[in-house]
Amino acid sequence: MRRVAIIGAGQTPYGDFPELGVKELFAMAFKEAIESVDKGIAPHEIQQAFIGSLSAGSGFQLGQLAPLLMGHVGLPNVPAVRVENACASGGFALYNAINAVASGQCDVALAAGVEKMRDVSSTKAKYWLGISGDTEFERLAGLTFAGIYAIIARRYMEEYGLTREQLAKVAVKNHYHGKMNPKAQFRQEITVETVLKGAPVADPFTVWDCSPTSDGAAVVLLCSEDRVKEFTDHPVFIIGYGIGSDYLALQDRDSITSFKATRQASTRAYRMAGITPKEIDFAEVHDCFTIAEILAYGDLGFGEKGEVIRLLEEGETYLGGRLPVNVSGGLKSKGHPIGATGCGQAYEVFNQLLGRAKNPERQIKNAEVGLSHNVGGSGGTAAVFIYRREG
Amino acid sequence: MEVGIVSYGTYFPGLGITRSEYQKALGNCGANFSEKTVADFDEDSLTMGIAAARDALFEGINPEEISFLTWASTSPPYSEKLLSGSIAEMLGLKKNLFSAEYGQSTRAGGEAFLTAVSLVKGGFGQKALVIVADAPRANVKDPIEHGLAAGSAAFILGTENPLAVVDNFVALVQENLGERFRKAGSGEIKDIGVKTFTGEAYQKLIAKAVTELLEKENLKPADYNYAVFHEIESRLPLKAGKKLGFTDEQMLPGLLYENTGDTGAASPFLSLAAVLDRAKPGEKVIVTTYGSGAGVIAFSLTVKKPANRVPVREKLASGKKYLNFIQYLRVKRYL
Amino acid sequence: MGAHISIPMYQRAVKQRYRLVGLKCSNCGQIIFPPKAGCKSCGALDNFTEVQLSGRGKIYSYTVIAGAGAPPEFSEEAAYRGAYPVVLVELEEGPRIIAQLTEPVPAEIKIGMPVEMVLRQIYTEEDVIRYGYKFKVLEGEK
Ligand SMILES: [Zn+2]
Numbered sequence: 001m002r003r004v005a006i007i008g009a010g011q012t013p014y015g016d017f018p019e020l021g022v023k024e025l026f027a028m029a030f031k032e033a034i035e036s037v038d039k040g041i042a043p044h045e046i047q048q049a050f051i052g053s054l055s056a057g058s059g060f061q062l063g064q065l066a067p068l069l070m071g072h073v074g075l076p077n078v079p080a081v082r083v084e085n086a087c088a089s090g091g092f093a094l095y096n097a098i099n100a101v102a103s104g105q106c107d108v109a110l111a112a113g114v115e116k117m118r119d120v121s122s123t124k125a126k127y128w129l130g131i132s133g134d135t136e137f138e139r140l141a142g143l144t145f146a147g148i149y150a151i152i153a154r155r156y157m158e159e160y161g162l163t164r165e166q167l168a169k170v171a172v173k174n175h176y177h178g179k180m181n182p183k184a185q186f187r188q189e190i191t192v193e194t195v196l197k198g199a200p201v202a203d204p205f206t207v208w209d210c211s212p213t214s215d216g217a218a219v220v221l222l223c224s225e226d227r228v229k230e231f232t233d234h235p236v237f238i239i240g241y242g243i244g245s246d247y248l249a250l251q252d253r254d255s256i257t258s259f260k261a262t263r264q265a266s267t268r269a270y271r272m273a274g275i276t277p278k279e280i281d282f283a284e285v286h287d288c289f290t291i292a293e294i295l296a297y298g299d300l301g302f303g304e305k306g307e308v309i310r311l312l313e314e315g316e317t318y319l320g321g322r323l324p325v326n327v328s329g330g331l332k333s334k335g336h337p338i339g340a341t342g343c344g345q346a347y348e349v350f351n352q353l354l355g356r357a358k359n360p361e362r363q364i365k366n367a368e369v370g371l372s373h374n375v376g377g378s379g380g381t382a383a384v385f386i387y388r389r390e391g
Numbered sequence: 392m393e394v395g396i397v398s399y400g401t402y403f404p405g406l407g408i409t410r411s412e413y414q415k416a417l418g419n420c421g422a423n424f425s426e427k428t429v430a431d432f433d434e435d436s437l438t439m440g441i442a443a444a445r446d447a448l449f450e451g452i453n454p455e456e457i458s459f460l461t462w463a464s465t466s467p468p469y470s471e472k473l474l475s476g477s478i479a480e481m482l483g484l485k486k487n488l489f490s491a492e493y494g495q496s497t498r499a500g501g502e503a504f505l506t507a508v509s510l511v512k513g514g515f516g517q518k519a520l521v522i523v524a525d526a527p528r529a530n531v532k533d534p535i536e537h538g539l540a541a542g543s544a545a546f547i548l549g550t551e552n553p554l555a556v557v558d559n560f561v562a563l564v565q566e567n568l569g570e571r572f573r574k575a576g577s578g579e580i581k582d583i584g585v586k587t588f589t590g591e592a593y594q595k596l597i598a599k600a601v602t603e604l605l606e607k608e609n610l611k612p613a614d615y616n617y618a619v620f621h622e623i624e625s626r627l628p629l630k631a632g633k634k635l636g637f638t639d640e641q642m643l644p645g646l647l648y649e650n651t652g653d654t655g656a657a658s659p660f661l662s663l664a665a666v667l668d669r670a671k672p673g674e675k676v677i678v679t680t681y682g683s684g685a686g687v688i689a690f691s692l693t694v695k696k697p698a699n700r701v702p703v704r705e706k707l708a709s710g711k712k713y714l715n716f717i718q719y720l721r722v723k724r725y726l
Numbered sequence: 727m728g729a730h731i732s733i734p735m736y737q738r739a740v741k742q743r744y745r746l747v748g749l750k751c752s753n754c755g756q757i758i759f760p761p762k763a764g765c766k767s768c769g770a771l772d773n774f775t776e777v778q779l780s781g782r783g784k785i786y787s788y789t790v791i792a793g794a795g796a797p798p799e800f801s802e803e804a805a806y807r808g809a810y811p812v813v814l815v816e817l818e819e820g821p822r823i824i825a826q827l828t829e830p831v832p833a834e835i836k837i838g839m840p841v842e843m844v845l846r847q848i849y850t851e852e853d854v855i856r857y858g859y860k861f862k863v864l865e866g867e868k
Pocket residue numbers: 751752753754755756765766767768769770
């Protein structure tokens with residue numbers, strides 16, 4: 001297997017863009033990715049494309065989305081495939097693209113994610129968002145996605161003494177970060193009180209515990225080690241990566257305060273990278289709901305379960321802390337265009353490692369190793385990537 | 392061959408409303424109860440019937456032994472669609488069973504009960520399950536709505552070791568217009584509102600049936616320990632019974648309306664259950680079921696052994712959630 | 727309609743939905759609900775027998791879905807009830823299942839409360855009532 005590096009990345013702002021369709025969003029991120037390659041890249045150098053998306057544009061089935069999007073940017077003959085693993089679609093697109101390059105199938109590959117969530121009424125959005133859990137038994141209990149994570153939160157609170165206020169601190173932190181990110185959907189600071197007094201969604205969650213529905217796209221360009229120099233002198237290598245899966249329904253899992261899929265994915269990624277969690281300088285983790293970030297701390301090995309609450313309490317995961325988490329604002333504040341999220345995380349890590357965070361106040365200083373973590377549904381799938389700046 | 396009740400079960404919804412809520416909201420209440428039961432948003436006669444049947448089957452009875460299933464309700468969830476298959480699946484009964492579903496009037500329970508008695512008596516199978524469940528509806532602006540409540544009872548009939556055996560029965564019909572009715576396609580019952588006329592009809596028909604039953608059995612009212620008169624409202628049953636020579640002592644154990652409201656077809660069977668809860672071996676019970684339009688089925692039983700069930704009155708008194716009028720309208724989907 | 731569960735699909739699972747019929751793995755004894763083709767404990771792919779679950783268990787975790795957030799099939803219910811609780815129940819036999827909690831709902835739902843299965847309407851779509859399991863808190867047994 002060959003080593004694989006990111007040579008460029010692009011991402012649309014996340015939010016509500018009534019004038020932009022799925023093709024326009026993809027094209028916007030694509031253009032930025034192409035232009036971000038230091039020494040330039042001709043689009044036709046891309047040999048394969050993997051594009052993550054859940055709704056394929058509008059909440060309705062649409063076949064062959066990936067060649068459609070590639071055709072839109074003038075690359076109809078690049079072999080392209082859509083990848084779907086709910087909220088981890090982008091992460092799994094990235095996984096497939098890395099493997100395509102690592103295995104020698106191609107030298108330059110594109111990984112992308114795109115989601116257009118704001119085109120449909122909230123009722124219809126709820127219909128297709130519901131596909132991502134175990135529809136037959138979870139959803140038909142009247143449970144929403146927020147509800148599933150709320151059940152996890154209640155159990156976590158019971159088992160580890162996590163308080164409602166501590167949970168809110170995840171949102172407060174990520175909004176603090178998101179405020180500095182020009183591409184974030186919500187750029188406002190909030191307080192614990194804001195969270196607690198928000199409109200109830202699913203006990204214990206208020207609307208401030210939940211990531212928004214968003215439009216957005218992200219594109220990552222990957223290259224094999226032997227050809228990196230053609231495109232850049234500042235590659236970011238993917239030194240470890242792993243994926244994991246689990247039963248979709250919470251009811252089928254032995255523990256609901258830990259995601260086995262994440263543990264599986266991160267264990268593989270750390271082993272491949274030959275490092276321990278202590279060597280991670282910063283991370284973008286999947287915080288679709290506040291509790292999800294707390295779970296991620298434990299499952300990514302940032303601390304033992306229960307003890308991870310301290311990371312938040314002592315500000316260690318804030319920008320400037322020992323291990324900044326979600327400096328982009330995370331899904332919570334940056335936005336969560338389902339299929340785009342995994343590649344958007346890679347975009348953030350890539351730019352942070354190269355000192356290209358745009359707004360200097362949000363730049364993490366001297367970071368060398370970053371991690372991104374993308375979860376499908378409520379832990380049915382997960383993908384973890386470890387990146388290192390080289391040169 | 393003596394056929395009797397080998398087990399029974401009852402169910403009331405966990406919601407209730409007091410008469411004063413009606414008075415507060417509407418200025419008056421067209422029915423004379425102190426509180427009544429209310430089926431929840433997600434309940435209907437089928438779910439309530441299943442709850443009562445599960446309560447009955449709990450007495451160590453193998454659902455596989457049930458050969459007959461009879462169902463009675465004036466408020467089935469579907470106007471057309473067999474419910475027996477649903478019931479069989481919901482309770483795990485065997486599928487090769489004879490079933491009959493009744494619901495043309497509140498007498499439906501009597502029809503279902505006697506059909507089951509006959510089938511078991513005929514020796515065509517071992518055991519029968521009778522489910523009577525009701526949650527009738529009417530326009531909330533119509534006083535006839537005010538008394539409407541919800542409840543269910545289920546009986547397992549058989550020949551082995553019964554709690555009470557069925558001795559005899561009488562059934563009568565006659566033309567009665569304008570009494571409680573529901574036109575095809577409508578979900579709401581109504582009447583012409585002439586209470587003296589309909590009250591008179593009820594009393595006369597009940598009296599005729601009971602008199603005939605007493606003659607058949609060659610017994611006097613005093614020979615019975617309990618008498619259940621179908622509580623289509625609060626005062627008529629007692630009035631009808633007294634005219635026939637029954638005493639308060641015989642009738643009070645079966646009177647539930649005060650705490651339940653009108654449970655439709657289920658009413659006399661919930662009353663029968665309340666009587667069986669306390670009856671001793673050797674005691675005799677007379678039960679009447681009334682259907683508007685009109686008809687009566689009356690039957691008599693002799694108690695063989697104590698029941699040992701959670702008493703109906705205890706169930707009625709426990710852990711109910713009381714609704715205000717607006718909540719009531721929401722739960723009943725009237726809003 | 728993405729997550730639409732067709733009536734044939736619903737009907738194929740009525741045994742589970744109406745009365746909690748689970749599977750027991752003859753190889754290792756694991757009780758499985760809802761039924762699956764592979765044993766979660768030993769991986770066996772055959773030799774399962776049907777078992778009737780008791781329907782009794784304890785609240786393992788819970789949430790209360792606010793009216794506005796309900797899935798579309800439940801929007802009518804949410805509109806009428808305002809909000810409704812959903813619980814993850816650990817059954818006596820081991821499996822956990824997710825279902826709604828019915829009235830009377832205690833003022834404070836607590837993990838560990840004993841509950842029992844009841845049959846209720848789940849929702850109505852295409853004018854067909856979908857019946858299935860919910861749970862109620864057993865009183866006086868806390
Ligand atoms: Zn096994």
